[in-house]
Amino acid sequence: MKLLIGDKNYSSWSMRPWLLLKHFGIPFDEVLIQLGESSTTREILAHAPNGPGKLPCLIDDKGVVTWDSLAIAETLAERFPQYALWPRDAAARNHARCVSAEMHSGFGDLRSNMWMNIRASFPGKNATPGTLADIARIQAIWGECLDTYGGPFLFGEFSIADAMYAPVAMRFNTWQPVLSEAASAYVRRITATPAVKAWIDDALRETHAIPYQDVCP
Structure with missing residues (x-):
């Protein structure tokens, strides 16, 4: 899987799925795209042409694109049920x-x-x-x-x-x-x-x- 994120200093939305992947030890490749540049959207779309050009963006091993931090979190919870991303109760x-x-x-x-x-x-x-x-x-x-x-x-x-x-x-x-x-x-x-x-x-x-x-x- 590949996770597109913005600058770690500023990108609160990118921080959320990145933390989940890191904390639970789920392997992924990180692609950091600098925010606020004229090339930002173009770079995102080069990786995820079927998405809206927003960060963060998860691209799975089949090329399925998920954007929005909470949608990515739900996707990870479904794909990796062995980890308690949501509480079990x-x-x-x-x-x-x-x-x-x-x-x-x-x-x-x-x-x-x-x-x-x-x-x-x-x-x-x-x-x-x-x-x-x-x-x-x-x-x-x-x-x-x-x-x-x-x-x-x-x-x-x-x-x-x-x-x-x-x-x-x-x-x-x-x-x-x-x-x-x-x-x-x-x-x-x-x-x-x-x-x-x-x-x-x-x-x-x-x-x-x-x-x-x-x-x-």
Whole structure:
């Protein structure tokens, strides 16, 4: 399989399926395509002409193209049932799907005001009311999951849900909003996870820059 991703410093959507493949030891070839360049879409379509030219994009060994991070996660869960990408328990699995879908479709203020930039540091900035409301909801989700399933990850063991929220932890590291101790501890655990640490290390070594994302007004 081949996974097309964007810059590890900026591409929150690419981070999610990459973490799943790495964490569960599923073999794949990584193709990194720099974001924000005139050639970006052309390069994506050269690998996946039947897709929409978006990242991330998974191409399996038969050439089947799957785009969108959550669709890729579901595809991996179906193809590799030997790994508990979703929780095995039906009720927990339903809960995990709900909070993952909420992350996938929501939190627009957080996305707009506290974008992912692993190399940057913008402590205390852009804490708009809408962004703080998003952060409060995320902390409530994390707290409920950790209390219900006992940690250390949202549903006990690392799953798709943790991969969906890992870029949020990266945002929190960069923007450093005020968090509860439970949320801060979860951010520390996610950041220290080997697959996440590998992604961060790669991001810190990148030299390609997207200037407007490197400056906070």
